[in-house]
Amino acid sequence: MNQDFELKELGQIKYFNCRELDNTNLVVNAFTTRTGGVSRTPFDNLNLSYNVGDEESRVAENRKIILDSLNIDYRTTITAQQVHKDKISLVRKEDKGKGAFKYSKGIAQTDALITDIPGIPLLMCYADCVPIFILDPVKKAIALIHSGRKGTELELTLKTLFKMKKIFESHPRSCLAAIFPSIGPCCYCIKEENKIDDYWLNEIKYNGEPISLQNKSGRSLDLRKANYGQLIKGGVEEKNIFVNEICTADYPELFFSYRRDKGNTGRMAAIFMLK
Numbered sequence: 001m002n003q004d005f006e007l008k009e010l011g012q013i014k015y016f017n018c019r020e021l022d023n024t025n026l027v028v029n030a031f032t033t034r035t036g037g038v039s040r041t042p043f044d045n046l047n048l049s050y051n052v053g054d055e056e057s058r059v060a061e062n063r064k065i066i067l068d069s070l071n072i073d074y075r076t077t078i079t080a081q082q083v084h085k086d087k088i089s090l091v092r093k094e095d096k097g098k099g100a101f102k103y104s105k106g107i108a109q110t111d112a113l114i115t116d117i118p119g120i121p122l123l124m125c126y127a128d129c130v131p132i133f134i135l136d137p138v139k140k141a142i143a144l145i146h147s148g149r150k151g152t153e154l155e156l157t158l159k160t161l162f163k164m165k166k167i168f169e170s171h172p173r174s175c176l177a178a179i180f181p182s183i184g185p186c187c188y189c190i191k192e193e194n195k196i197d198d199y200w201l202n203e204i205k206y207n208g209e210p211i212s213l214q215n216k217s218g219r220s221l222d223l224r225k226a227n228y229g230q231l232i233k234g235g236v237e238e239k240n241i242f243v244n245e246i247c248t249a250d251y252p253e254l255f256f257s258y259r260r261d262k263g264n265t266g267r268m269a270a271i272f273m274l275k
């Protein structure tokens, strides 16, 4: 793992932290692993989603465990009903606690949350999709993005940068961005016979490198590189983007993986809050 990230361990709990975001002293940032919780197979142990068939009381307990360790009141977290689309929601003070106990109370139909209000913890759930954190340290605003294959094709990350510009007057050149563990091109292959969106064929990304490659078994997609490319396209500077290249499908002891576990699994969470 590169030096921009740290795997923090507090007893059984392990979570990833981006040092570069931490060093600003403006935010709390974390991407959880599956360890240290109370859920049972196949959600063992730290499943943080109410929407996968796990018992609600265990999910609430898991959220309390991880958020306590970050010194955040888990009852105040704001979550979304994620749908692999491109809606971006501006989070306000009155949204505090939405989705903290029930999936259906989360912000509807949303895959990116943005806010400039301190003390509001954003939480999104993942099992392979790409977690992207953006911080504008000048305007003091943040974004938390859930970008899977569909969100990437819809250029949700790029659209989020535009929205931050519009709402917070964020300049992408001053923004920092972190891409946390997600599925790598090693484990994301679309079989020959299945049609893939032209996006993967047409987008030649940063440094001229393609975001997908044809191989024997089909075409492998590099979701991380695609989202990295969207950050660059949106004006974020290369030196301000931090990428964790660990593949969630490769480490069953650390991560839930939708693809590896054939859909029957828990979710990690990305947690992002302005102090």
Ligand SMILES: [Zn+2]
Pocket (backbone or CB within 6 Å): 183, 184, 185, 186, 187, 247, 248, 249, 250
């Ligand atoms: Zn892999």
